[in-house]
Amino acid sequence: MDASSKELDTGLKGLFNPRSVAVIGASSTPGKWGFEYARQLLGGASNRDVYLVNQRGEMIHGQQSYPSVSALPVGAELAVICVPAMHVQRAVDEALDAGTRYFVCVTAGFKESGEEGCRLENEMCDRIRAAGARLVGPNCVGLYDAAAGLSCTAFWDLPPGDIGIISQSGGVIVDLGTRLPREGLGISRAVSVGNQADLTVAEFIESFALDPSTRVITAYIEEFREGRRLFEAVEYARSLGKEVILVAPRASDAVGRSVASHTGSMTSNEDVLVSTCADLDVVRVRGLGDLLLAIRGLSAPAQARGRRVAVLADGGGSATLGTDAVVAEGLEVPQFSETLVSKLKEIAPDSGVGNPVDLVGALDLAVFEPVIRQIAASGEIDAILLNGAFNNVAGAPAESEQAVADKIRTVCSDAGIALTVASMMTEEPAMVALANKRVPVFDFPAEAARALELSRNRVPNRSLTFNDVASLFAGSTDYLSSREALGSAGISFSKALYAGNADEAAKAAQQIGYPVVLKALGSLHKSDSGAVVLGILDEQTLRNKVEILSANLRPKGFSVEEMISEKDGIELLIGGVRDPAFGSTVVVAAGGTKTEIWRDRAVALAPVRKDAALRLLKSLRIAPLFGGFRGSSKIDLEKVAEAIAAMSRFMAEHKNVLEAEINPLIVGAERCVAVDARIVTRDA
Template identity: 30%
Template sequence: MNPIKGHLAPRSALHDFLAPDSIAVVGASLDPTKRGYKAMVGLVKDGYPGTIYPINPKADQILGIKAYASLADLPGPADLALICTPAPSVPELLRQCGANGVKGAVILASGFGETGTEGARLEQELLAAARDAGVRIVGPNTSGIFNLHQKVNLLALDNVKPGDIGIVSQSGNMLLSLALEAQHNGQVGFSTYVGPGNQTDIGFEDYLRYLGEDVHTRVATLYVEGFRDGRAFLDVARETTALKPVVVYKSGATEQGQKAASSHTGALAGSYAMTVDLLRQAGVSVVQYSDEILPVAEGLGLLQQARGKRVAVLADGGGQATIASDRLAEAGLELAELSDTTRSRLGEILFPQASLANPVDVAGSTDTKPSLLADCMAILAEDEGVDSVFLVGMFGGYSIRFAEELLGDEMRGAESMIELARKTDKPLVIYSLYTPIKPPALRRLHEAGLPVYYSIEHAVRVLAALGERGHYLSTCADHDVPSALTPAPEMQAVFARARDEGRDLLEPEAKTLLRTHGVDVPIERLARGAEDLAAVASEFGERPVAMKVVSKDILHKSDAGGVRLNLQGEVALRAAHAAIMASCQTYDPAAEIEGVLVSPMARKGVEVIIGVSRDPIFGPVLMFGLGGIFVEVLEDVAFRAIPLSRHDARSMVEQIKARKILGGVRGEAAVDQEALVDLLLKVSSLVEAYPDLKELDLNPVIAYDDGYAVVDARVIVTENPVIEEADS
């Protein structure tokens, strides 16, 4: 069980009011149907030790606590104000909060930006009032907050126990679902909950920083529908995940980037897959299904990490061992190769018919002595080739299934497992089909901090998260990014000219940009007219060449008939030139054509794509994947936020499904993957150096066993580039 080490700095201002010593309930009520009443009940019932100030001009007291007519009448300042009144009243109340010294306000009311133009205007008025008053805002349109270690329960939820899982959820019903699931589990508890609402003032990144610092939070868990500032969230996530696990369930997909897309990269950016990749790049554990949120949060909170992805499966039934093996493989985990010593030791205590290969099947050996499972787990945990131990089957239910007399032995087995967990740094994860009925041995395990699951799939997802986190932490030293690239003045001038002319870079300009910064681009010649073709033909001789139209008005050349391949000699060049001109003029009669670009045909290799898009939520993002014309169909791509470290670049190459092709198949040579990594890093640096660069597509890049060739390059210019200041 690994302790939490260190905390983030500087300290978040949110501590001043998310762990308040005094609370004003504005709109406190005697009506049991009102939130102002329920909040008071939650505080009183849970024994909040701080000062409560009910604000109600028509009541002398509420639930036995003296009430005040207004914030101005309070005898002292309140750390937190819970505002339960309608939307139009909120801006003025925030001004009163400022005059009273209130540090933060939780605004429950809806009727702001989520309702339309008038609501958006009111929300801006609210924000201006809060900033003038120096008051931070949770919400508006929030479900509320709780801090169970401080006995702050402004949601008046019953039977929610304090624990170490912090939650930020844009859905109040999702919180309720998790709370009910935790209640059924019986061992899971929560530290702080916040409903961010409209994120008018405080965004997910701020709440994550708070949870990262909070000593009562061991794992931060977030249900996210949309980020306000995705780049800021990634920055905070990198800091936080170095200290404690962060679990995110992201619903839906971002569409802003897709609407404005004019390249392959832009069309794929803004997707759910992109968001998942960027979160994982920052060390976040992303869960795909809502019912995985609490199991993964619990497992990471209890066990923190595994040093690798090699799992030993111990089972008392062959069918479930097979299911577990299938799920582990699907999750990217490995069945550990057990040492001869381990197998020999297992053979000494199990029946001869037991299977000693991984998965280990005890084959009835434990039917009369279930504590043998603990002995087997200890043997497996001592194997250096094992990173985690996964017990699968009916432990906890032997006394139910076979004989009541086995209960004592099961309890002894549970105590042995608990002692093993204290001694080893390897996660012990348990699935039992008896988990739903909570027999004594399983209750004892759970109470002692061993995760016990009723679903093999949930248990495997926890094992995967532990392995992913361990791998991330072990590679943190490799996450440094290369030094910044210095832009070339001549290329800055090219960007400025293109922007002034309202166009993107022409392909020759895009390739010159790449060459200027050390990217390997094949030689090529621009023929502005048919009269230039004789010289071009003479230069290339009988070498097969490709010819492509160069026009600011024709983005997708193949669609316009603007590409001809495998041309040899002047006659072929002239015929191809005439055909391209005719096709492009038919495609777009008004297109301005600069000429044709002629270059040698690339030799056979593996086609990949490298691209960049500036996502409106996450900023500059780099994409890598299978290239050619099918990239948007197959979508076998990986994304990372720029700037990239070498580890980021290498992990992109390793992530795509087509990585086996890169490694060489059917007699083909493996491609030079380190050259691709270098190219990804150079592109990342280019984007940082040139804020005018909005989107970039290198498609295809032909990967070889001795390097690569950039065959096509497209650079889209932003109309109003934002120049980011360097960190001081």
């Protein structure tokens, strides 16, 4: 979708730059929302008409108010609703009749207050949508646009800049409005989304992406809704060259429902969020401290194009600490080439120059300048982290230090290399000069390394895949039917036959061939309840086991199955869960009866292709076993990846499947065979 059609879809231009605004519930009493909104909006009255609606027709901030919306000389494009919840619907109806297209509902007492509030919110939203209008909130604290001179807020006093803020918390916007100016930064747009009855975080991301004044978009999210839609909006914003940072505290540990499978009990919203951010290489932080580090890195003259970092320090300890900080962030400190080392030796013959670079006796930043110039020109690194004192011990004039700092900054930015600095002397003229040019300067190397990681160029492993033709799974979800359905999806299963009694079990075993496995049907976790007997070698033993299981468990029948025994085989779990926020997912984990103890799993949005399935496999802690360990056989990863991809397609194609699971999937050097299956549907 191109930018023009996306703008047509979102239709938010008039929200952030309306021709006229009406404050419904304007007040002459200081401290009330209606008083503060009127004050802020009147401050931008040179950019638009501002009408105040107060049922007593009072003078407010020196302007005459109107007793009702119908008394306004013209209908306002944007209406700000500050009346009590019981009067909101009437205010909305009057504004819609007057032609209002956008609403900001400050009033609380809707969905967040209970069932009746939820009903009122839905009714209000339905009327607004039916009229083709849009709503921010309810229970929000407004919006702001620096370029349009719009302060549709109560208490915000925001500095102009190029950072866009979308938040489920008005307090976060106030916090950033206070902190960003300290870094020489400001806000282009801000919006408090409230209950998101109509307009959502995803739609605001798309709108901000089209705003020429916004360079970096930040979204503070406490509750994920329609997670795929959100990430689609992030992908769209990045396609337009806008950076996006998600500020999301840890998501819930449960998926919000009772789960029937190992897969469901192991998978949380947090798992899906972490996996999706990693797959799409989206910056996600959990707090405002990391958010500020990311913004500072993204506001620097250049961002790292990759993970290769050169660490330069004025001592061995500083070099070690800088290197440790970089590696802890998942970045690399690669060994320099012999050619580069040779050039650096000519400049600093008595120093360690292999990366990290420890410049012996470097008491002045000027000593670093020729070294940085050579490293920047080498093409071997993506970023430089300077860690040291950099104090003016030689008494050089401040202008001289600043000139050296400017040279270093220019060399790095011209080469497209990110530069961050950690120094105990952040007030030195050179450090101040770098900071004034937006080079991130910190007290500690951990902060400098974190800023590099959060601001590096992002390279997604995949794009989102959507299935708009998902159907309902109409098959039975009993054990044998689940095996058949997943087998039809492309997963290989061991042979299995139903048996109602001992005679039928004997016939089934003869057809399959001994040894066999006997499973009593009807138990949710068959192994835990003793419903599985492995390695039965003869008919008499089989009949005895049928008799015992019948007496103990009163099963609905039996499954007689081929006994799978793979030399050096590994048991895996593959499955899927329908997450309330993100939809269908696929899970791969260490399998068997102890899968919930190991909790070694990887999650991704479904469907995934084979290459993504391989990445999931290789991310497991048990992955070293796949290549053969102490003489064991290598497993066939390609076949496992095909099975994972098949499971992911099954989940994506059936919108009523809540859970699906194969545990274990037995894999070896030549075979990849499922021996158990479960499917749970919404109506099961």
